[in-house]
Amino acid sequence: MDIAQSKILIGSPICQKPNILHEFLESLDRADKDDLHIEYLFVDDNTNEASKALLADFGQRNDNVKTIPGKQLNKYQCTEVSHYWNNELMNTVGEYKDRIIEYAIKNEFDYIFFIDSDLLINKRLIKHLLASGKDIVSEIFWTKWKPQSAPLPNVWLYDQYTLVPSQQAENLSESEKALRRLMFLSELQIPGLYKVGGLGACTLISRAALLKGVKFKQIENLRILKGEDRFFCVRAAALGLELFVDTRYPAYHIYRESDLEGVPEYIAKNE
Template sequence: MVNALAGACRADKYLGVLLVIKVVVGSPVKQKPAILEQFLQSLENLDYEGLTVEYVFVDDDEGCNLLYAFAGKYANTTIFKGDNPLEYHCDEETHCWQENLIWKVAAYKDRIIEYALQARADYLFLADSDLYLHPQTVKHLLSLKKDIVSEVYWTKWALQFAPLPQVWVGDQYRLFHAERGVEYSSDEQAMKSQEFIDMLKNPGVYKVGGLGACTLISRYALERGANFKEIYNLGFIGEDRHFCVRAVALGLELYADTWYPPFHIYRESELVNLAKYKHRIARNTEHPKLTVGMLVKNESGRYLERVLQHIAQYADEVVILDDGSTDNTVAICREKLVNIVHCIVENSISGFSNEVELRKTLWELAGGTNPDWIMILDADEIFEHKAAEGIRELIKDDSVDVVYFRLYDMWNESSYREDSYWIAHRVYRPFLVRYRSGYKYEWQEQPLHCGRFPINIFDRTGKQSQLRLQHFGWARPEDRVAKYFRYKELDPKAKYGVQEQYLSILDPKPNLIKWRDDE
């Protein structure tokens, strides 16, 4: 394992140096070998770039060979021997926890906490040994800068139940927000619980009342006294409940993250489904699927052929929404996309007077192709010639969800415009977004200049790319005149745009700068 000295570092304001973040990864272990093998494999696959990592296990399995084989590979591993082994029964139906077993596990976790404090770790990551972790789990949780945060996973606690999360709102396992002194009917409880569950299905970070099993804890929280000891006057079952109540009483807050859910191997029979989970991760990192979406209308004789030819170099699938073309635009799309998976949807009547509905429809069509990433382009936008390979590399970056590019407004085939109203190329704008199924996307609800992406993508982690995008929509005089009169008709009072910029479209002597391919 490599502990690189670049990446996630912290500054020591007194010494004026950068110190690498140290993380202790710990777990009490009493596990079936087939499941433990997968857990350890996922630990090996975690992204630790920029971190110093130590592993700590409490072996309650009377000398598990897999643990010691792992320690033989990684010298930064410590194994404590468990004491007084107790029988732990789990089968294909459920897991059976006895009170004395719960507090033995709590003592093991506290032993790991003590180790992390003595090792001067910045964070402790506690994970149950029946999880298969997503490679980005630790790095992502660190990026949230929370003192206590769990990555959410979903489990059928009994075979007849629907999957539920291992985080909750309050009490023993209450999944809805409740006002003190208010009684809720069973229907109200079910409805409010479903609201909480639906919320967790959207990727995000949420404040919760209880969590466990896959948790990053800061040194600050550990030094404040966060631990798993029993609170003697609290009747809740389970050491995680006592940890959470104590943490909140100490002034700490609890958070749940839903971006990178691990796979919970609650039953050996679920190893079959684990293979699908691992395949999905591999696809996302080795060859993530990119769908390009495009809104078109009467593009014949303009730039559509060039744009589609370039897109075919890097897209896995293309979705076209034709907004009532009266020329052969659709035929061009079919011809140029003959060798790539594509979908073309035709509107019989143009809907551009309410652009946001068109953008929503295009987004939904692209999302329906089961993509990892979506790029939205217009039919007169094309990346510079070297971009194809670069785009494929960009979507392999699992640490970001939005990629921003510069858009150059070409005023002819070889020059772009730059003046007070035409500086798009100085601003990085989103053109490439990781798609999250089930996420509740929100739009800027206005009929013009609504944006091509949902507005809440800006809440996600992003990065800037130096690949440039040329916009030829202004490159021909006849196109500029047509756009001028279209904006004059659709937005006569410049409610959604800038009047001065609208007027400047017809400027006879704009400031132009030569495009350079080698920039």
């Protein structure tokens, strides 16, 4: 398919602080959407009235924006240390994303671009991911999960968050694990397209993948994993779909309000 004819749904469940949400929406506005048919579907799970107002304003400034209400559980907490999730919240987000999938299938979209509401993207990213020709591909971003830790990616190789390449049942020493982990993370610093085992938060999914049955619903007999993105990736692999990460146009993660300091520099480099 000529990407200029693609019908794309940008989807996001949103429960976000206003200052971060403002930057996210501005980033979507800056994205190169020329010659693309773009529509938006947001699940408004905000309890902050200022955040609700920002979504409403975005809808007034852009055509084809649809917002549906969330459950507004008001149990999601973000601090300068971390984000705090429980199974109820993760399953609820999975439900929201599956509603977006159902809408995309029913309304004959060619792609969904799922993006978390604390991300900024390069203005070329959507067209770039479309040009990859992959059914499921994420753009990389790096996050310090703890304030003093090294940045780690939004992709992984196996299970919950394994970053060590290995063969099935391969017995590795701790030093070999550390070396292989370093090599994998170093590879992701090189611009390219790489096959991975897990991904999330900034992901383009084709209609072909949607029709095969990918979704985020919890897999009841798989209790060792947590998080809707894990269940999505397991289903995708079971359906014979490959997962890829692109590293040419990294997104920027405003994981903490202190990360807002880096927004001007990111925008300047990605315009």
